Amino acid sequence: MSRLLVCPPDYFDIEYEINPWMRRSNTVDHVSAVRQWHGLMHVLEREVGAVLERMRPVPGLPDLVFTANAGVVVGRRAVVSRFRYPERQREEAYFEDWFRSAGYDVVTLEPEFFFEGAGDLLGFSDCWFGGYRQRSDIRVFPLLSDVFTREIIPLELVDGRFYHLDTCFCPLSGGELLYFPAAFDMDGQEVITERMPEGSRLVVPESEALRFACNAVCVGKHVVLPAGCPETERQLQSRGYRTHSLPLDEFMKSGGSAKCLTLALD
Amino acid sequence: MTTAQETIVLRGHIIDSLILAKILDLILMMGGSFDIDQVEIGRTREDQSHARIIVRAPTLATLNHILRAIQPHGAVVEREYDCVVQPAPADGVFPDEFYSTTHLPTEVRLNDTWVDVQRVEMDLGIAVDLQHMTARTVPMADVRKGDLIVTGQAGVRVIPMQRPRERDVFAFMESTVSPERPHSHVIADVARRMRLLRDERRAGSGQAKVLLAGGPAIIHAGGRDALTWLIEEGFIHVLFCGNALAAHDMEADLYGTSLGYALTVGHAVPHGHAHHLRTINRIRAIGSIRNAVESGTIKRGIMAACIRAGVHVVMAGTIRDDGPLPGVITDSMQAQAAMREAIPGVGLALLVASTLHAVATGNLLPAAVPTVCVDINASVPTKLADRGSFQAVGLVMDAASFLNELARQLGRSM
Numbered sequence: 212m213s214r215l216l217v218c219p220p221d222y223f224d225i226e227y228e229i230n231p232w233m234r235r236s237n238t239v240d241h242v243s244a245v246r247q248w249h250g251l252m253h254v255l256e257r258e259v260g261a262v263l264e265r266m267r268p269v270p271g272l273p274d275l276v277f278t279a280n281a282g283v284v285v286g287r288r289a290v291v292s293r294f295r296y297p298e299r300q301r302e303e304a305y306f307e308d309w310f311r312s313a314g315y316d317v318v319t320l321e322p323e324f325f326f327e328g329a330g331d332l333l334g335f336s337d338c339w340f341g342g343y344r345q346r347s348d349i350r351v352f353p354l355l356s357d358v359f360t361r362e363i364i365p366l367e368l369v370d371g372r373f374y375h376l377d378t379c380f381c382p383l384s385g386g387e388l389l390y391f392p393a394a395f396d397m398d399g400q401e402v403i404t405e406r407m408p409e410g411s412r413l414v415v416p417e418s419e420a421l422r423f424a425c426n427a428v429c430v431g432k433h434v435v436l437p438a439g440c441p442e443t444e445r446q447l448q449s450r451g452y453r454t455h456s457l458p459l460d461e462f463m464k465s466g467g468s469a470k471c472l473t474l475a476l477d
Numbered sequence: 478m479t480t481a482q483e484t485i486v487l488r489g490h491i492i493d494s495l496i497l498a499k500i501l502d503l504i505l506m507m508g509g510s511f512d513i514d515q516v517e518i519g520r521t522r523e524d525q526s527h528a529r530i531i532v533r534a535p536t537l538a539t540l541n542h543i544l545r546a547i548q549p550h551g552a553v554v555e556r557e558y559d560c561v562v563q564p565a566p567a568d569g570v571f572p573d574e575f576y577s578t579t580h581l582p583t584e585v586r587l588n589d590t591w592v593d594v595q596r597v598e599m600d601l602g603i604a605v606d607l608q609h610m611t612a613r614t615v616p617m618a619d620v621r622k623g624d625l626i627v628t629g630q631a632g633v634r635v636i637p638m639q640r641p642r643e644r645d646v647f648a649f650m651e652s653t654v655s656p657e658r659p660h661s662h663v664i665a666d667v668a669r670r671m672r673l674l675r676d677e678r679r680a681g682s683g684q685a686k687v688l689l690a691g692g693p694a695i696i697h698a699g700g701r702d703a704l705t706w707l708i709e710e711g712f713i714h715v716l717f718c719g720n721a722l723a724a725h726d727m728e729a730d731l732y733g734t735s736l737g738y739a740l741t742v743g744h745a746v747p748h749g750h751a752h753h754l755r756t757i758n759r760i761r762a763i764g765s766i767r768n769a770v771e772s773g774t775i776k777r778g779i780m781a782a783c784i785r786a787g788v789h790v791v792m793a794g795t796i797r798d799d800g801p802l803p804g805v806i807t808d809s810m811q812a813q814a815a816m817r818e819a820i821p822g823v824g825l826a827l828l829v830a831s832t833l834h835a836v837a838t839g840n841l842l843p844a845a846v847p848t849v850c851v852d853i854n855a856s857v858p859t860k861l862a863d864r865g866s867f868q869a870v871g872l873v874m875d876a877a878s879f880l881n882e883l884a885r886q887l888g889r890s891m
Contacts, residue, residue: 338522349496349551353489353525362522364494365551398495406493 216474218266224273232466244461259433278474280328281306289315292328326351330375342376366399391420426468481540484555509534560585560632562625574628580844586632597843603627647847668886686714690838692831693721696735700877703884708782720801726779728756757800830876839866
């Protein structure tokens with residue numbers, strides 16, 4: 212059973228611009244955002260079978276809804292994020308409170324080590340990948356490798372539109388990888404090619420990468436992803452995954468989609 | 478050949494990720510060399526590797542350049558030192574080995590703490606206050622005997638520019654200058670920034686000023702009405718100019734001419750060559766531009782709009798000035814200081830049709846301030862870029878066309 216941390220979008224809005232997708236002039240349709248978020252929750256609970264833990268939203272923290280950036284959780288241990296931009300640093304205390312109240316063994320990082328949680332740390336059971344350069348600091352991965360005793364391969368993110376690893380890189384439960392190669396430098400692309408055998412790499416076309424096809428939630432053989440990514444869905448279905456595509460464009464205005472709206476707890 | 482060197486350490490899964498290879502490549506590509514002093518490779522996948530590398534470069538500048546490039550990939554300089562300070566030997570004189578600033582955000586290390594340098598500007602020194610743990614840039618002329626000045630490169634770090642949050646022409650931070658580049662998208666981006674800054678300013682932000690540094694070609698070429706409109710509508714908050722822009726603007730109001738040419742019909746008028754002198758003389762008799770506007774002598778135009786809109790005007794004189802007008806600062810060091818005082822809070826700079834004021838203003842601006850340099854002569858934006866203002870976007874076009882199009886995009890009906 213998969214447990215996910217989510218936060219209702221009561222105060223979701225665009226109040227600042229910290230990635231290329233955000234435009235304060237691009238007004239969020241709040242009613243539509245709420246409807247899209249509940250649509251996602253409905254699918255996750257009813258069709259995917261995930262258990263949802265809901266955080267209390269906080270006025271003035273519009274991006275608290277993107278719980279993927281709360282931190283990273285393994286077993287009963289949680290490392291809380293250290294956001295690069297001051298606009299999101301105020302979220303740290305609320306995420307930390309939630310982890311503590313839920314009984315996690317909380318690990319905090321020194322303030323100079325930027326780390327944006329599961330947004331920048333993803334992987335398989337034996338090997339993780341860490342996105343750096345845009346938000347998280349590469350120096351955090353050796354520390355996390357110490358904490359979790361895992362291999363963490365840093366990957367340089369070179370396109371500001373794909374500012375977190377989870378916007379261009381999505382490990383799947385069957386060992387395949389859904390990803391958009393051009394978001395990485397040549398070294399990163401080579402590392403991925405070496406680590407992931409031919410046939411396990413599902414390359415997302417640019418038009419669908421820009422709709423955040425890779426910002427998908429994979430639970431078992433279910434993959435929940437934003438609408439408008441037919442080629443990605445076709446590839447997933449050919450590997451036996453059941454796809455659930457949902458309209459999430461209100462959250463794209465902030466540079467986030469399905470995966471950003473959830474944090475895997477187990 | 479003298480060499481500079483620094484030892485860096487690197488830790489993590491640096492082998493399979495090609496991070497070590499990437500760092501070594503960067504060092505070589507940037508003209509440095511390295512000696513791998515120590516490498517410990519993890520025995521299992523979970524084990525981390527560790528490397529200690531001595532980086533060498535032909536000059537300290539190249540070494541610093543390399544260190545800045547490899548730090549984002551996890552290379553950490555092994556030891557960090559406090560900056561070295563020496564007292565200024567006399568008023569207006571730095572110690573010999575003084576650190577010369579760039580216009581990028583800079584930090585100095587004081588008592589094991591990195592401290593931001595205040596008032597970033599290129600080509601200055603850095604004065605530190607050890608008691609209050611502060612550091613600020615200081616012009617050579619302003620240093621006082623005994624002030625503690627940072628020397629050498631140790632304990633100083635320059636922070637590369639962050640990717641701008643806006644996705645517009647300024648985000649590229651490249652100053653390729655060509656008359657054949659399209660203008661309209663640049664002007665549209667400038668207009669969008671100006672609208673945003675005006676909104677922020679109206680919402681109470683003190684960091685949202687628009688600075689225009691301009692030359693008299695604005696008047697000659699027919700950009701006066703557009704600039705006046707921009708000022709009246711609250712889009713411009715600081716004006717840097719010389720004697721000529723102000724004189725010809727008020728000449729146009731009093732006589733309808735600019736340097737003796739009738740602005741509406743485009744030919745010289747009898748005795749028109751003296752109009753700007755008569756204008757200057759009239760204002761000198763009245764005592765100030767403010768009095769001339771408030772008494773109704775000067776009714777319309779750029780200077781009148783500046784007085785009415787409360788624009789902060791700095792007029793800097795040159796050796797070829799007539800008059801000059803009251804308020805023109807004829808001591809160039811005093812003029813530079815007055816311009817410097819007006820810089821904090823500037824969020825956008827427009828340098829229009831003036832080589833002198835464009836370069837002088839460029840020297841004062843931090844790299845983080847989006848800047849556009851407009852001139853009919855490509856050498857002006859090129860000169861600005863060559864002198865280090867790499868953030869400036871160059872537009873090769875005449876001042877009036879630029880200002881008219883900018884005003885049109887901001888809502889002025891033509």
